[in-house]
Amino acid sequence: MLLTNGSLRLLFIAQALYWSCSLIGITLTSLVGASMAPVVELATLPLGLLMLGNLLSVHPLSMLMQRYGRRAGLCLGAVCGVAGGLLLAAGIYIDEFWVVAIAPVLIGTYQASAMYYRYAALETVEAGLKGRAAALVVGGGVLAAIIAPEIASTSRDFLPVPFAGAYIALAGMAAIGAVLMAILPDGGVPARTGSSRAVMAELLRRPIIRGAIAVSAAGHGIMILVMTATPLAMKYCGFDIDVSSNVIRWHLIGMFLPAFLAGPMIDRFGPRRVASLGALMLGVSVGFAVTGISVSAFLISSFLLGVGWNMMLLAGTSMLGEGHDATERGHAQSLMELGNSVTATVASLASGALIAGAGWNPVNYGVIPVLGFAMILMWRGAVARRAVLQTQA
Numbered sequence: 050m051l052l053t054n055g056s057l058r059l060l061f062i063a064q065a066l067y068w069s070c071s072l073i074g075i076t077l078t079s080l081v082g083a084s085m086a087p088v089v090e091l092a093t094l095p096l097g098l099l100m101l102g103n104l105l106s107v108h109p110l111s112m113l114m115q116r117y118g119r120r121a122g123l124c125l126g127a128v129c130g131v132a133g134g135l136l137l138a139a140g141i142y143i144d145e146f147w148v149v150a151i152a153p154v155l156i157g158t159y160q161a162s163a164m165y166y167r168y169a170a171l172e173t174v175e176a177g178l179k180g181r182a183a184a185l186v187v188g189g190g191v192l193a194a195i196i197a198p199e200i201a202s203t204s205r206d207f208l209p210v211p212f213a214g215a216y217i218a219l220a221g222m223a224a225i226g227a228v229l230m231a232i233l234p235d236g237g238v239p240a241r242t243g244s245s246r247a248v249m250a251e252l253l254r255r256p257i258i259r260g261a262i263a264v265s266a267a268g269h270g271i272m273i274l275v276m277t278a279t280p281l282a283m284k285y286c287g288f289d290i291d292v293s294s295n296v297i298r299w300h301l302i303g304m305f306l307p308a309f310l311a312g313p314m315i316d317r318f319g320p321r322r323v324a325s326l327g328a329l330m331l332g333v334s335v336g337f338a339v340t341g342i343s344v345s346a347f348l349i350s351s352f353l354l355g356v357g358w359n360m361m362l363l364a365g366t367s368m369l370g371e372g373h374d375a376t377e378r379g380h381a382q383s384l385m386e387l388g389n390s391v392t393a394t395v396a397s398l399a400s401g402a403l404i405a406g407a408g409w410n411p412v413n414y415g416v417i418p419v420l421g422f423a424m425i426l427m428w429r430g431a432v433a434r435r436a437v438l439q440t441q442a
């Protein structure tokens with residue numbers, strides 16, 4: 050599919066570039082925040098405001114793409130990534146914490162736009178290949194897992210002020226992404242529908258939509274919470290940045306490599322079975338995380354955290370498509386990304402305080418009830434969908 054579908058190739062490469070930028074943020078931004086913050090509780094504020102930028106951008110970007118096509122929204126998001134990376138580098142260079150804290154809001158807009166890459170992939174293939182198409186684009190992150198740690202390590206000391214060079218590299222990769230999105234075919238603009246509020250309210254009344262959003266949001270929020278807390282927890286345990294970078298590298302491999310299996314599994318076995326397997330992986334991740342503070346415990350739990358996220362994100366995306374038509378596309382996708390953004394924002398803002406106040410184990414144990422609630426909503430949606438199909442038959 051990558052060889053024959055030019056749009057998928059562009060989205061695959063753009064995804065690799067985005068996640069390379071994201072890895073720099075994951076690995077370095079909480080550490081930069083910890084070194085510059087006036088109090089320890091503000092260490093994860095920059096990452097929290099990145100998620101807030103994501104939250105504030107997902108709906109406007111979706112409506113922009115609903116009206117003008119994919120190219121406009123995806124290109125705008127990447128340009129914001131360029132601006133955010135340059136501003137953050139400047140904040141580090143002048144040693145101003147509040148600039149470092151606010152600049153990630155723009156990077157959050159880049160993140161919000163990149164989350165629509167997988168939806169753009171769905172529009173390039175026929176129905177029986179949609180799981181594979183979305184998975185291939187998400188799988189572009191495998192390249193990021195391979196190259197991004199080296200970019201972060203090499204560039205962080207490139208300028209006289211530590212870490213500033215890494216964000217210059219982030220801006221450069223976002224600029225390449227903007228060029229790629231500028232040449233992406235739009236794939237058509239769906240017909241206009243009613244007011245956003247009315248359409249979104251109607252979508253939320255459908256159990257299948259609520260279940261799909263719950264699966265995706267739970268997986269994403271859990272991943273952000275634990276992933277953001279991991280470098281801080283490892284720092285408090287005495288591990289240096291190179292060790293935590295390697296753990297994050299394996300986390301990213303877990304996030305993206307399974308996509309090449311999860312996509313075909315969704316097309317063959319259905320998204321709900323794959324989502325359930327993803328929830329199981331997240332539960333096993335918790336089991337490893339609470340066994341101790343060894344490097345191997347951090348590494349294995351982080352890898353499984355990525356695997357569970359991958360399965361739940363792709364399964365939720367596939368389920369969402371079962372509950373809306375083409376005219377509702379932008380609103381439905383906006384609802385899912387709003388759900389992801391809300392949970393990610395809360396998780397990233399809370400992670401620093403939770404690690405400092407409650408500790409590593411309580412953060413992980415809090416994952417279990419969230420997973421249980423998401424699974425209940427998902428299977429209730431499945432029952433409602435089956436009833437509708439039987440009525441139509």
